[in-house]
Amino acid sequence: MPEPGAPLIVLGAGTPWDGVPGTDRRMAAELLRHARVLWVDPAFSVVTRHGLRQGTARRFGPSLDEPEPGLIRLRPVAPPLHTRRRVRPATRAVLRAQIDHALRRLGERPYAVIDSRMGRMLSGWEPGVRRILYGTDDFVGGAELMGGDPDEVRRDERASLDDADLVLAVSPTLADRWRGLGARDVRLLPNGVSPLPVAAPRESTLPRPVAGVVGQLSERIDITFLEALADADISLLLVGPRDPRWAPGRFEELVARPHVRWTDRQPYESLPGWFAQMDVGVTPYARSAFNRASFPLKTLEYLAAGLPAVSTDLPATRWLDTDLITIADGPAAFVDAVRRAAVPRPELVAARRAFAAGHSWQARGEVLAAALGLVPSRTEETPTWQS
Template structure:
């Protein structure tokens, strides 16, 4: 597969939070052309214009994770109706064939980041298939048996399998996957590394008094809002800043944040170094669940690249291994988390 162009069927839009899919696609463009196929959802931003080696295609998907419950319910019902599901799949194949032909991609590799579009491979027989297992998708609570069937079919059909964490690799093995690769997450080091002069401090962060504790990422079901708020109440002299989108299900809990804890919304990836370089400690307050047990968080590497001390809950083997090497501090209850925060503000983990 060396040097072949790639069609990357991404689980997230390009202009969503910058994560493993965008990093993977961007890295691949160093040696080949990439067609980044993103899902069109109700609130997804439009894709950017094509670049020399990076092109885009948006495919409509059933909004099984929509914000409104009735939309989610309709999408799930539609997904169970073969006429709807198969008609959408045929439309996807037609659109993808046209885009591949227009770009002149010759026998590209199909790289799947999610099994939702797995039926597309049937429209392109003979093309190599890679599946990158980056989340425990069955724990997200939507898709049900149909998603499980697609996942197992994709694992069985893939020529190459990879996983972002050890627990996810074990899942692939349990599903009969052949020799899955463990490809952990990383960081765009030059983007986040300390430099002089430092990037400007964002006004919303500058408005908060020091010391500043920062979280960057989604506020979703895996984010422990109660833990963060308890720690903030226990440390009123520390300003807590949360940078990232808030899922609707957590908006009520977020509204009850103490005065020294601010939710500042999603920020562009290009501006994240300014946030990190003007914080004093970084946080990953995740719940410990089956979903997070399979997470190797990109944000950990971004925090460390910015030379920030990190406090997190011990939700995955990857975090535990990093803590054993002195890269961060782990704590799972408010008192221990606050104590780890104090220690991190006083001295770095390896100091």
């Protein structure tokens, strides 16, 4: 909980506060140690059934509430067809007006504005307000995957980089690309991991060994690797929601096998129990620009659970620089790596957990707080916001 009088940070989030917790929500939770946060949900159209179902459009206007101390949530509304190219400038103007109205209600001037969704929300702030672009993914590389227009997102990226005082990138690849585009003050801020309690061993109905995947099942994953594991009589436990556009037909055939289980979406609190049923955690990401610029949360989560981790070759995994993660490319090599990793090595469990603890969200949050001047850096005696 932030102290009274702590600075206020506006955070444009990529997902609703009550959605699946992602990078932006976890960093917001860490920022609450040092600041108050005005969390801005993605806007929804006033005529969408989704918004009406959530009860957020009953007044056909934005709502403001405080789901936890120090965290104020703004649920904005947008005009109809708000994602269309011709309507998007009006959408941005309407969103900014709602943020300004929320700030007036709070009687506050923000200390900083963080845009974590490439929403062009960094322009037009008064002097002294820090403007931060937080790249939690390669938005350009993932535009088509997320149903966007790559050229339009590229223009958003250029405008956002020009407006930002500080640019935070989730991976070395993304940081290097943004430096190459001339962005000023680009810093690496990788994803982290939350401590996971040790779950009591739970008997699995799947034959051993069991390879597990946690997280969204989408085009980011190369289903060929999962099929190869199943073909090699390695059981699969798939924990997470599936994008229906991903591998139609092939996915249904995969999960129909007797030694493959798909749980669909599960609450985060239940993960330790699922991890306890796995012998190996796998990150079988496909070769794509989007994945090369990503920083998979799941790999660190496997280590935090004490599991061996096997991943396809990703720059972020190379950056972690640990032999606790086995890198394997190609289905055959991946299968061999999973078989070797599945051999129990109890002496490595503590080392895996300790490594993950060094990459905790709290540690990442302290890096962000120092970059924002909320806490002293090694060369500062007082936080910037107090000076």
